[in-house]
Amino acid sequence: MIADSDIPDEVREGLSRGRTLCLWTLFWLGTISILMYLVMGQSQAMKTAFIEDVLSLVPSITFLIAASLEHKPPSQKFPFGFKRFNSIAFLISATALLSIGSFMAYEAVMGLLKMEHPSIGAISVFGVELWLGWVMLAALAYSAIPPVILGRMKKPIAEKIEDKVLFTDAQTQKADWQTALAGMVGVVGIGLGIWWADAAAALFISLSILRDGWKAIGKSAAELADGAPRELDSQEIDTEAQEVMDKLAQAFPRSSARVRESGRYMLAQVTGPDAVGPIDIEDFCPQKRPWRLAELSLIERESDRT
Template structure:
């Protein structure tokens, strides 16, 4: 057993990385929540389908519920693949399955969101008047909008609770598929509220309220698709490692450099980190003091010092160099200059 494995003991692995106890417990809970989400969606999709009638807002909400199956299924599949150990054919392991799952979910959201925007927008422009009739339950006759509203209330609250439960787990596991799923779940209250407003609008004689609510839901789906597609594509194109939400550079980059610079034989160090999915692959370039070539023990100790920082640092390569290769490690200022020169900026 390696020193790194001995320090952990979570019993669950991603590739050849054994997870600490906190991440192992988070993964087990996330898997239970994913299965729970799928079970709830099966009930919710059926319920909404039975009462949606000809309401555009209800149809958009139903489509969003169908799309909500993709992230938890993608998460479960990605986790199953990510736990496989590296092979000769896949020496880096199967961690990229997380990025693939994220990309599939984002593409589905973008495609369906664009379709629904066109569909609901055309209904609004065509001034379609969706009929909401009455329903019979025994001898009772009542407006069909009430079951629609009840269905949206019943199916709108649990996803919010599920999303709040998944969000901290996604950060703990650095899992973008789980994060996208949690983010969608947390925003489901807007879908439910939009549908309720649209249905009440029909009841009040505002024919345009239903299509307007459907357009609101569709734009929300489209926005989620664009945001997630940007983050997923960036990760697969080896963009610099960022936090799980994709908003900020991951602090591990600076922490690895600081740890290496603290070594007595290192004058300077800079790293580039490739986000493999749950874990990182790090290439660290170090400049030895006085131009002295480090020994094998020093290089090994440097690697262990950096790896011990965080469980996500799965692979790390230490490369001694005479000077830092700027062409491989562009500065932040240089990156900002390139961004300013890009078209549309």
């Protein structure tokens, strides 16, 4: 169990910065969502961008909740603590990202199959007729700026403190600005009379988002199923987890070693005839970030005792 007083300084600092960025994300995405709703008109890409912006609030919200619970002390109902709330938040965030891509792809495909010909009207501004497309383009340009900045700021923090929720949030921010670009292409296409540009742009962007969402779902499922720890950006075995397993295999050659992940932390178990102490857990911690190995248990099986 990682008590609040034992939180590594880099994790404490990263969580603090992550909370600040997520609060700013909620503010900026809130203003973007309102603006999108007001100007979306009949554009499919604009409607998709609006729904995507609303769904993009989910990873930041789940990060804030998980960060507030992660290091609470154990209770009677949660005797092993709350570290795994980060894993649950990761699954929710991954589901939100996959939902964004799925929704975009579905709406785009349906638009192409129905051969919809969206139109963009005009509005009167101080007695002057103004094509609504210009307003849409301005709104989309505005909606792309905060996600680019926030996503780039979140990613290195997530990598430093091994936070999959914040990393997924950064990927969601990438989906935000990509959707905005797709929307701009679609609006320009409508203005030029290219009816399919709107849906085609949304479909093209959705494929990248679907790929990221599917990878995140796979990693979150593996974590909840006590699979071996995975890298942040791939399904490969985490290099630090492999380092821990190699050290355990060398120290306990006649036993089997397993490492699983609970949030950002790793929990190791050695089972076999030579799985006896005393030991110093620091001898088996990964060199770069020793705080990641939070627990090491030794189990000498009854059948192996002499």
